[in-house]
Amino acid sequence: MTPRAQGERSSGRAITIAILAMGGEGGGVLADWLVDLAESNGFVAQTTSVPGVAQRTGATIYYLELFPAAAIPAGAQPVLGLSPVPGEVDIVIASELMEAGRALQRGLVTADRTTFIASTHRVYSMTERTAMGDGRVDSDKLLAGGRAAARRFVSADFGLLAERAGSLIGPALYGALAASDALPFSRAQFEDTVRRAGVGVNASLQAFGAGYDAATQASLPAEPEKPVPAVGPRLAALAQRIALEFPAAARPTLQAAILRLADYQDVAYAQHYLELLQPLRAARADLLDETARHLALWMSYEDTIRVADLKTRRSRFQRVGGEVKLAGDQQLDINEFMHPRLEEIADTLPAPVGRWLLATRWARSCVEPFTRKGRIVRTSSIRGYLLLYAIASLRGMRRRSLRFQVEHERIGQWLATVARLAGTHPELALEVARSQRLIKGYGDTHARGWGNYQRLVAVLPRLQAAPHGAQQLRDLSQAALADDTGQALEKLLAAA
């Protein structure tokens, strides 16, 4: 390097900030505040972004550089970068946990200099949302990565804090940034930019304060563990039976199960449940637990009676009010979207009548015209409520209904298979127990799930003889949940 050039060059570099957000979240507003903050307090600021179509909920990055005006020689202007360079970013703000992961993926967070502020809440991606089962990615891994990569990792559920303050996530993250001391500006200077922007100032400042406080608290509050659901006096006897007859490890599941079934039907039904589980009392702990869980779910299958029952409860009305943030002077109406088909009607009828209805053409054609269209029932009106209340009252005759008979026959076979395999093939038994999760939903969804389940059961004899039968069954289950056309399952079955 020539001495001349060296002599001319001054020291000093820009403070670099990357904001990873999704379109429509207000990342642009956050960037604007930062520019104002810098320009009002002796800095030259540059920001840029590539909004494009990303403004429609896609992932996007805002990038800023701040340069202290005092460090600029007379007549010179700093040359500021337009895109983040991996390894050269001082502050990374991620408005959501997977976007935090994206910052890591792009190498923007480094241990030597990056203050990494991330919100731990999740805005699920399309892939995660459309999965037929659980398609969510592992949040713990994302958090661990953030902690490992950053010089300083500031994380909290800023989304929740913002919501509580009736504001957006931007101000909460802005507060966390102020608290992190990563920028040479005071809290008051941060807050002044929010005031100058002049939109929703009070709510913004409240969210700012919440974000500030969360960032100054050292660590995340640990998630509360799921307690063993406590039972009341009417179930005390059954709870005692559980304590006596079943291993302690199964207690949380079993207690939740009897509660659910007594709520679903009656105490006798819960008792029946424990009797059904008897053959598996001595089974491997995980097998007993999973079978107990799935048996409870299967026995409390969602029929019209159950749906009507749940929708008419006071607690439900209150929950909806909370969800829509009903204020004191507002009133609430609730409208249900129901589409009972002929099948559901037949299911609810006493078994012989139900079968007759399904099998009799003229009877079907009398009922079907009334089931062609979906209905909207206003549960908050007296008429709508009485309708659902009446349906819920059919619980008394549920045991005689067609659906009950069908489901319990299926449950019996499933349980017998699990019990049969428990001794010789515990791993396979476990997978059989778990495959109950395929049967869920309503209408076509339920029929499809049941169909998939049957296809799995059909290959059981083969899997029983195979060396990795359990793994194969798990793969088949997963394939059944891979798409709703059945293609993946078809392919795997053909290959097996």
Added chain:
Amino acid sequence: MAERSFASEVKLLRLGEGEQFRGEGILAVTKALLQSGVSYVAGYQGAPISHLMDVLTDANDILQELGVRFEHSASEATATATLGASVNYPLRGAVTFKSTVGTNVASDALANLASGGVTGGALLIVGEDYGEGSSIMQERSHAFAMKSQVWLLDPRPNLPSIVNAVEQGFELSEASNTPVMLELRIRACHVHGSFTAKANKRPAFTLKDAIEAPLRDVNRIVLPPASYLHEQEKISRRWPAAVRFIQERGLNEFFAADAQEFGIVLQGGLYNAVLRALELLGLADAFGNSAIPLYVLNVTYPLVDAEFTRFCAGKRAILLVEEGQPDFIEQAVNSMLRKADVQTRVHGKDLLPMAGEYTGAVVVKAVARFVESYAPQLLAGRELPLAARPAPLPALPNGDPKVFAIQQAAAEVQPRPPSFCTGCPERPIFTAMKLIERELGQHHVSCDIGCHLFSILPPFNIGATTMGYGLGWAGASAFNTRETDKRTISIMGDGGFWHNGLTSGVGNAVFNQTDNLLLVVDNGYSAATGGQDLPSSRAANTLRNTNNPIEKAVRGVGVDWVRTVDNTYSLERMRDALRDALTTKQKGPKVIVAQSECMLNKQRRIRPLIKKRIAGGERVVRERFGIDPETCTGDHSCIRLSGCPSLTVKPNPDPLRRDPIATVIDSCVGCGLCGEVAHAAVLCPSFYRAEIINNPSRWDRFKARLRGAVIGWLQARIERRLEGLAA
């Protein structure tokens, strides 16, 4: 009405001599146009130049004061043809659009304009949508400049340079009688910075002067023999004039030109990336003082041979930093130096990637390799910046736990492409198409450009091709045979329809007797580009003529089978219209106009009104959807048929269940699709629609009391049944 109001930005356009402008790059361009005494501006909106259009729309009074005509052109071709006003008259004009898609559309007009040349300065401001986040095919505007021989400016991406480029662009255009293209990369368009403003200038020669004293010159019209003359003139007169102007005015810049026996030649737009690379390598400071010779091409076409041979004299090698491919500049430089017998080695795409955006990391890597091979001592004793080091190998679980944790986290990340907004009226159209697919099987679907194209992504996965803006139906025109009764479906947005779809799609289909279906998504705005008005917009617009129904236009060119569905949220109506169109015995072109207002714009429009009505004590009912967590079984069919951002999943509150349940978050605008889907696809009884009544009337309150008594009594009965079960 555009997506945003630009009232505060418009104030920036009024800044006077010596005042400080602080704002976005594309607004600086807008201000620069007014400072340059422009007479007319036209353009077609699209990222990244939409803001230029939107601000000028809101700045109509300023434009009138200055005598500037501003048009929202029907297309980029229209915009470019508008520059015809500068052919015979000393009028400065500017047009703007997104490139290269807009340049493609404009190229007929551009070629004619360039052939005859111009008298007044003619500037084409192209927003180069290239690289990360781009929504279009990755091509270069450079090719258009070369093909039509118009000059291409690529200024350094800071506001003073960009503003200079506008002013110098007009002068260059006038000095060489050639239109000039000003290329602005997307980040430069959106960059926030500042410059010292000048006063706005009212043009000396006005549109009125031209209209009242028309001029013509046969030699400026593209018709033999003048067209042969034009080609000669470009080479013999206009090109040399441009080169002379570029040199005399020093449009290209040299920094530390003799500091080393090697140097870097770069496109102006990449200056900041190259400077940052040098800074990270310790070879420049933060203020542009470089230890390495730099030759900055603020004009990338034409290249100035004399400047190149001078810069290369005595240099062993140069690194040419040229983004995009083909490597037009590199090829030209190699040829130029070979002809001049200059032996300097030319590096470029050998050290830099052939394709893709030249981000900071890409440039620093290449510059480091270049300096290492010619002057390793400059980098000695210094650790390379992270971005210039080789990528780390995949970590093993038993390796560095931190590296492993980071890689594990990165592996969890999924792509998050753009999608339909909450409550978007286009989503139900695609839900209806999915339902029809269940009935009639799959159809070939030809897509267009616009928001509707998000339907090619999950959860809808609809659409096979997209051939360009307004070309949805044209893209399926081959599928016109009597050998099958099965029909194809084409899609067009209202933006594409008015851009050229009415002629190239509908007119073509009528003329060629197609039997297929076109679905026009009529949401009232050019929604994907920021919600600008269109001829069919329902909004009243004082500056433009709106409320011209698409159905009328379609019937006007000869389509008999037209259905307008004026509520796309009604799945039943959408599905019935589709079924009808796909199965009717009637032959001939079929058009469905699916009509509901863009929700993004609608919310922006009605939200303040509703707030006001509630504050004024009026009875206002807000609707939103919800899902009962106990009855949702976590199958997510509803999401697969909707994909609404407000319809998502959350952890299952049920201690016995594992799969996450569907949930509606508070951003729900109550569009109604969830309920329609639940009914039409017979999904699940978990959905409810909540109606929140603000300022309930006395009748409301009476009803509530009555209901409270009856329902409350029954609910108490339920509670008695459940008493003693839970603790």
